[in-house]
Amino acid sequence: MADTPAGKQRPKDTAPLKRPRLIIFDCDGVLVDSEPLSFRVLRDNVAAAGASIPMQDCYKLFLGKSLATTTEILSRDFGVDFSSADLESMRLQLFDLYRKELRPIPGIAELLRTLDLPVCVASSSQLERIRLSLEITGLLSAFDPHIYSASMVTNGKPAPDLFLHAARVMRTAPEDCLVIEDSPAGIEAAKRAGMSVVGFTGGGHAQTDSHRAGLEALEPAAVFGEIATLQRYI
Ligand SMILES: [Mg+2]
Numbered sequence: 001m002a003d004t005p006a007g008k009q010r011p012k013d014t015a016p017l018k019r020p021r022l023i024i025f026d027c028d029g030v031l032v033d034s035e036p037l038s039f040r041v042l043r044d045n046v047a048a049a050g051a052s053i054p055m056q057d058c059y060k061l062f063l064g065k066s067l068a069t070t071t072e073i074l075s076r077d078f079g080v081d082f083s084s085a086d087l088e089s090m091r092l093q094l095f096d097l098y099r100k101e102l103r104p105i106p107g108i109a110e111l112l113r114t115l116d117l118p119v120c121v122a123s124s125s126q127l128e129r130i131r132l133s134l135e136i137t138g139l140l141s142a143f144d145p146h147i148y149s150a151s152m153v154t155n156g157k158p159a160p161d162l163f164l165h166a167a168r169v170m171r172t173a174p175e176d177c178l179v180i181e182d183s184p185a186g187i188e189a190a191k192r193a194g195m196s197v198v199g200f201t202g203g204g205h206a207q208t209d210s211h212r213a214g215l216e217a218l219e220p221a222a223v224f225g226e227i228a229t230l231q232r233y234i
Contacts, residue, residue: 017196017221017233020117020178022170024163024195025143026064027123029182029203030227032133033103035063036204041094042070045086051078059205060214064183066124066156095132104137105202107227112142117234120146122166122179124156124186146170158185160193167193180230182206187218198233199223 028034039058046053051074053061061077062070067087074080082090112119120143123130127149134140134147148166150156167177179190179197182205190197199215201207202225215223222233 017178018175020196020234021176022167022172022178023115023117023119023230023234024122024166024177024179024190025119026179026181026183026186027121027125027130027133029063029105029206030180030200031105031108031121031139032137033105033204034098034133035059035182035206037097037101038094039205041090041097045082045090045093046074046078046080049080049082049086051080053078056208056210059211063205064124064157064181064185066150067126068150069156091129094129098132098136102133102136104139105227109138109142111227111230112139114231115234118146118170118172119143120148120166120170122148122162124150124162126151157183158188158192160189163190163193163195167195178234181220182215184214184218187215187220190220191218196221198230200227201225202227 025031028038039055043053043055043058061073071082121130130147130149131140134143148162150162153161153165155161163179164174167174174194177195179195180200181187181190181197182200182203187197187199197220199220201212201223212223
């Protein structure tokens with residue numbers, strides 16, 4: 001999706017942010033284009049368990065949320081209870097698909113090469129999955145060991161815990177952090193952490209007007225679809 005066209009830009013898209021001292025990247029949908037793959041595996045397994053959830057509804061319900069939250073919603077609202085063996089099977093299906101099809105977000109490697117600020121990753125995924133995603137796409141060395149997972153805190157996004165944990169370990173005050181996020185849950189988490197946040201719509205799952213509108217409704221400092229645009233806000 002193109003960025004907001006010139007002339008249609010609203011003031012909040014051009015407002016200067018305080019220069020951050022740390023950039024916190026979400027992983028799925030910001031560094032790697034993983035959500036279409038992850039949601040394909042989720043939807044297929046939910047269907048095999050007897051429930052049908054259209055892809056767009058899957059995104060609305062589960063995007064940016066941890067496995068714990070996802071399984072809770074599936075059980076409560078759809079009567080789908082995955083056993084630990086089911087979850088392990090899904091994990092293997094997903095890793096197999098990642099190895100075959102996972103790609104980095106276009107332009108992210110170039111951006112990371114030119115950034116002159118500390119960076120870290122804070123993701124709702126399990127640590128093993130984050131590391132595998134970054135390894136497959138050649139991005140691991142840009143972040144390692146500064147990779148933080150929802151499994152390290154009690155409450156996942158939209159709670160602020162994970163971003164606050166990342167800032168604490170990186171010895172940076174929340175107000176000096178800039179978060180880049182593709183999900184409403186992530187934007188809400190960053191705001192609740194007292195951090196600046198921008199919304200990103202360049203992932204394969206995020207290129208719809210309704211997704212963009214969902215991010216804009218939460219009033220991040222900007223919403224854009226080309227990763228290089230981040231340079232404007234740092
Ligand atoms: Mg994400």
